[in-house]
Amino acid sequence: MSEIALAGVSKSFAIAHKAVHALAEVSLTLPKGGFYALIGPSGCGKSTLLRLIADILRPDAGSISIGGHPPAEARKRHEIGFVFQDASLLPWRSVLDNVRLPIEIAGRSVANPADPMQLIELVGLADFAHARPSQLSGGMQQRVSIARALALRPKVLLLDEPFGALDEITRQRMNLELLRIWQETGTTAVLVTHNISEAAFLADRVHVLAAHPGRIVAEIGVGLARPRTLALMRTNSFAQAQNALRDALFGEDGAAEEEAEIAAGQAPT
Amino acid sequence: MSAAASRAAEAARAGIRLPGMAQSFGIPLLLFAAIVALLEWLKDSGHLPITVPAPSQVAEAFLQSYGDLLYHMGPTVLGAVLGYALAISIALALAAIATSVRGAEPPIFRIGVAIDSIPLIALTPILMVWVGNGLSSRIAIATIASLFPLIVGSIRGFRAVEQNASELFHVLSASRGQAMVKLALPSALPYLFAAFKIAAPLAILGSLIAEWVSADRGLGIMMVYALFSFNVPLAWLTILAVCALAALAYGLVAGIERLVVGAGSGERLHSDG
Numbered sequence: 171m172s173e174i175a176l177a178g179v180s181k182s183f184a185i186a187h188k189a190v191h192a193l194a195e196v197s198l199t200l201p202k203g204g205f206y207a208l209i210g211p212s213g214c215g216k217s218t219l220l221r222l223i224a225d226i227l228r229p230d231a232g233s234i235s236i237g238g239h240p241p242a243e244a245r246k247r248h249e250i251g252f253v254f255q256d257a258s259l260l261p262w263r264s265v266l267d268n269v270r271l272p273i274e275i276a277g278r279s280v281a282n283p284a285d286p287m288q289l290i291e292l293v294g295l296a297d298f299a300h301a302r303p304s305q306l307s308g309g310m311q312q313r314v315s316i317a318r319a320l321a322l323r324p325k326v327l328l329l330d331e332p333f334g335a336l337d338e339i340t341r342q343r344m345n346l347e348l349l350r351i352w353q354e355t356g357t358t359a360v361l362v363t364h365n366i367s368e369a370a371f372l373a374d375r376v377h378v379l380a381a382h383p384g385r386i387v388a389e390i391g392v393g394l395a396r397p398r399t400l401a402l403m404r405t406n407s408f409a410q411a412q413n414a415l416r417d418a419l420f421g422e423d424g425a426a427e428e429e430a431e432i433a434a435g436q437a438p439t
Numbered sequence: 440m441s442a443a444a445s446r447a448a449e450a451a452r453a454g455i456r457l458p459g460m461a462q463s464f465g466i467p468l469l470l471f472a473a474i475v476a477l478l479e480w481l482k483d484s485g486h487l488p489i490t491v492p493a494p495s496q497v498a499e500a501f502l503q504s505y506g507d508l509l510y511h512m513g514p515t516v517l518g519a520v521l522g523y524a525l526a527i528s529i530a531l532a533l534a535a536i537a538t539s540v541r542g543a544e545p546p547i548f549r550i551g552v553a554i555d556s557i558p559l560i561a562l563t564p565i566l567m568v569w570v571g572n573g574l575s576s577r578i579a580i581a582t583i584a585s586l587f588p589l590i591v592g593s594i595r596g597f598r599a600v601e602q603n604a605s606e607l608f609h610v611l612s613a614s615r616g617q618a619m620v621k622l623a624l625p626s627a628l629p630y631l632f633a634a635f636k637i638a639a640p641l642a643i644l645g646s647l648i649a650e651w652v653s654a655d656r657g658l659g660i661m662m663v664y665a666l667f668s669f670n671v672p673l674a675w676l677t678i679l680a681v682c683a684l685a686a687l688a689y690g691l692v693a694g695i696e697r698l699v700v701g702a703g704s705g706e707r708l709h710s711d712g
Contacts, residue, residue, distance in 0.1 A: 221606075226609055226610065245610060245612055248611070252607065254603045255603075258603035258604050260621075260625065262625050262701065271611070275612070275613045275617055276612075
């Protein structure tokens with residue numbers, strides 16, 4: 171429930187003694203409570219962007235704020251939840267103890283953490299609370315990692331291609347579940363993905379990135395009504411939203427620069 | 440796969456798999472009994488050279504001199520345990536330097552390789568001139584003998600934390616202490632214990648080598664006396680005793696590992712497909 175704002179953010183890495191511009195002059199504002207997607211080809215810096223917001227990386231130039239504060243402050247106040255591409259669970263801990271980890275680390279500095287058991291129920295794993303991560307499927311592991319990210323009731327939830335390693339069927343099921351969880355928690359969600367239909371299905375607004383250097387080339391509002399269901403994916407307006415994203419990713423540069431707004435029939439007011 | 444087919448596959452696997460106790464004790468015991476019987480028969484029928492005794496002769500030697508055996512075992516074990524502990528301390532310290540100081544790993548690794556390639560049997564007499572021929576020489580040789588795998592395992596263990604896990608702890612604002620206790624240590628333990636298990640029998644052998652060269656007490660010197668007096672059954676008894684000690688050392692560390700790390704990850708309960 172915090173607004174995220176980036177102004178003129180640049181980041182480069184030294185790879186083999188050469189500076190690689192991962193991000194150049196990125197500015198964007200993500201109003202609080204929304205669901206946002208960052209989409210782009212490999213190497214466009216979308217994961218870097220997410221890591222800058224989470225204070226895992228520091229920008230070379232520009233400023234970032236979460237709810238008006240620098241990311242480091244938001245991180246120390248445990249306002250950031252992060253979901254990695256691989257679930258990154260601690261294999262020696264049970265599902266319950268993995269979800270409990272952030273609460274253990276925060277200690278008394280967080281006033282009202284979520285109940286780990288309720289979170290496990292929220293992601294539909296009540297029967298597996300005492301299982302080890304290695305006993306679970308990839309999709310279930312990722313659900314545990316989402317529950318873990320929610321343990322301290324974060325104001326922003328950052329997801330770095332969380333379902334990228336899952337098969338299409340599991341991915342769609344996880345997308346539905348993620349929407350339900352996001353709606354129940356009311357957190358500001360930022361999803362990095364390279365899947366066009368995933369971005370269109372989940373997000374209120376999709377930011378399209380291009381590589382060399384990493385930059386935002388389009389900002390596309392997805393005006394599809396919520397709650398979104400799988401039936402929505404068969405509609406024309408969903409196809410239009412996907413086409414607009416595809417145009418921004420693959421179309422001529424000129425067209426991609428413009429901000430396109432999808433006027434879906436059932437756009438919310 | 441259908442439910443029936445998967446149950447059948449499960450049953451087939453269970454059929455091949457033996458119950459735990461039979462698997463870890465029954466088969467080795469059976470094999471051991473077969474070898475003993477074979478050796479006994481070979482010796483009786485005169486097919487074995489004079490340097491190989493019948494198992495019954497070794498058993499007889501054990502009954503006659505198990506008191507001596509225990510008397511000599513003490514210093515060997517003490518030297519090995521202290522050398523092992525010293526080697527672990529050195530290895531952990533070196534691994535901490537190797538993983539925290541940029542560029543320190545290659546030289547530390549090379550020193551480890553150099554130490555490991557020293558012919559201990561030749562080094563021991565020289566070392567005795569420096570440290571004396573008592574407990575200190577046993578400790579020194581046991582340390583050198585067990586050091587290298589400990590260095591390799593410790594460095595690997597200290598590097599075992601995954602990038603994402605360490606980023607997770609950063610996002611969670613974990614303190615250094617929390618990251619150490621909740622992440623670095625549990626990540627390192629499997630690698631550390633692998634090294635501890637390999638190094639434990641090596642420490643016993645190191646202590647033994649020191650005693651070969653010079654000692655007033657110890658399994659090594661008992662072995663040398665048995666060899667020089669051509670007491671073949673006693674020589675083999677000491678060899679078996681050393682084997683038993685080395686196996687016990689390994690088993691002890693493996694037991695501690697099970698207590699500390701837990702009984703493993705178990706079977707997969709669920710899959711996406």
